[in-house]
Amino acid sequence: MLNFTLHKKDGYARRATVELNHGKIETPVFMPVGTYGSVKAMTPQNLHDINAQIILGNTYHLWLRPGLEVIEQFGGLHDFIGWNKPILTDSGGFQVFSLSDMRKLTEEGCTFKSPINGDKLFLSPEISMQIQTVLNSDIVMQLDECTEGNASHAEAQKSLQMSLRWAERSKRAFEDLRNPNALFGIIQGAMYEDLREESLRGLEDIGFKGIAIGGLSVGEPKPEMYRMLRALAPMLPENKPHYLMGVGTPEDLVYGVAHGVDMFDCVMPTRNARNGWLFTRFGDIKIKNAKHRHDKRPLDESCTCYACTHFSRAYLYHLHKVGEILGAQLNTIHNLHFYQVIMQEMRDAIDAGRFADWQAQFHENRARGTD
Ligand SMILES: CCOC(=O)Nc1nc2cc3nc(NC)[nH]c3cc2c(=O)[nH]1
Ligand SMILES: [Zn+2]
Numbered sequence: 001m002l003n004f005t006l007h008k009k010d011g012y013a014r015r016a017t018v019e020l021n022h023g024k025i026e027t028p029v030f031m032p033v034g035t036y037g038s039v040k041a042m043t044p045q046n047l048h049d050i051n052a053q054i055i056l057g058n059t060y061h062l063w064l065r066p067g068l069e070v071i072e073q074f075g076g077l078h079d080f081i082g083w084n085k086p087i088l089t090d091s092g093g094f095q096v097f098s099l100s101d102m103r104k105l106t107e108e109g110c111t112f113k114s115p116i117n118g119d120k121l122f123l124s125p126e127i128s129m130q131i132q133t134v135l136n137s138d139i140v141m142q143l144d145e146c147t148e149g150n151a152s153h154a155e156a157q158k159s160l161q162m163s164l165r166w167a168e169r170s171k172r173a174f175e176d177l178r179n180p181n182a183l184f185g186i187i188q189g190a191m192y193e194d195l196r197e198e199s200l201r202g203l204e205d206i207g208f209k210g211i212a213i214g215g216l217s218v219g220e221p222k223p224e225m226y227r228m229l230r231a232l233a234p235m236l237p238e239n240k241p242h243y244l245m246g247v248g249t250p251e252d253l254v255y256g257v258a259h260g261v262d263m264f265d266c267v268m269p270t271r272n273a274r275n276g277w278l279f280t281r282f283g284d285i286k287i288k289n290a291k292h293r294h295d296k297r298p299l300d301e302s303c304t305c306y307a308c309t310h311f312s313r314a315y316l317y318h319l320h321k322v323g324e325i326l327g328a329q330l331n332t333i334h335n336l337h338f339y340q341v342i343m344q345e346m347r348d349a350i351d352a353g354r355f356a357d358w359q360a361q362f363h364e365n366r367a368r369g370t371d
Pocket of ligand 1: 213247
């Protein structure tokens with residue numbers, strides 16, 4: 001089930017509510033990534049504390065480990081991982097698909113070697129739908145082929161047309177399985193505006209509860225990603241959620257919202273946290289920099305997260321240097337909290353019809369650069 005209520009538009013920016021089987025989410029929304037059923041270094045309680053509304057799991061990874069027979073015992077992913085709010089599952093195979101030597105792609109599906117034990121594995125739209133039905137995720141993604149960003153026009157068109165056939169097969173399998181959740185289609189078309197339109201029109205003819213923008217943040221230059229977002233903004237259907245896969249930096253989130261994106265996921269806030277790269281309103285901080293060794297200030301004076309209200313940069317510098325797990329935990333809490341705060345501020349700004357002002361102020365603050 002998915003009910004979409006559009007509350008307000010401010011340019012292409014949108015403020016909406018998406019009602020799913022495990023609850024309602026307010027958009028624009030950022031989804032922390034929990035590839036193996038865990039958002040790294042975060043407990044479900046930590047996620048509730050930073051107001052996470054929905055998290056992402058990866059079909060491919062969970063299929064391999066722990067495997068469906070385990071998750072089936074718990075009636076799906078929610079009870080297994082102790083998260084009672086919505087979950088979206090994408091393939092996660094995107095990384096695998098890009099490891100081209102690992103895989104063979106045919107009309108039927110994708111064959112690849114298990115990176116765990118070398119077994120031959122086969123993933124088709126039908127199998128992906130079976131896996132996501134066992135996971136019982138609130139939002140299911142069609143199986144597609146993530147076209148490489150540097151594909152030629154001919155290659156990109158061939159690829160998007162196969163993804164449309166896989167979209168059809170995904171939907172049919174999803175319905176045959178009586179899956180009670182919501183299925184999203186994924187737009188491909190590489191960096192070609194005409195192909196992006198062809199892909200979107202094809203998906204709309206098939207009919208999905210939501211539309212994802214795929215094939216971006218796959219190594220293409222940032223201006224190319226932004227050009228595709230500008231091209232897509234006027235085409236995206238108003239009556240359903242728009243999900244930009246795998247994006248992005250704080251600046252990317254703002255640019256995406258300004259161009260009609262409602263949902264985002266990215267490993268950046270969690271991965272960068274573990275590497276000591278911290279996002280703040282006034283720019284980024286590399287906590288491993290010796291300049292922080294004696295600094296008694298919090299990361300960000302204006303931040304209300306647990307890390308900033310209890311600890312200093314000096315302590316976070318120390319924890320990073322000695323490799324303490326607590327360092328990864330506190331840095332992750334801070335980065336995810338920061339991402340949630342800017343999403344909340346954008347929701348409020350759109351409600352108040354002042355998104356452009358908020359966007360200008362955001363960029364001015366962030367322009368102070370990396371500390
Ligand atoms: C069964 C669901 O299939 C997918 O998840 N397909 C898919 N996933 C993507 C994930 C991405 N992550 C990034 N950047 C980090 N870009 C992505 C693109 C896709 C995609 O085109 N297609
Ligand atoms: Zn903080």
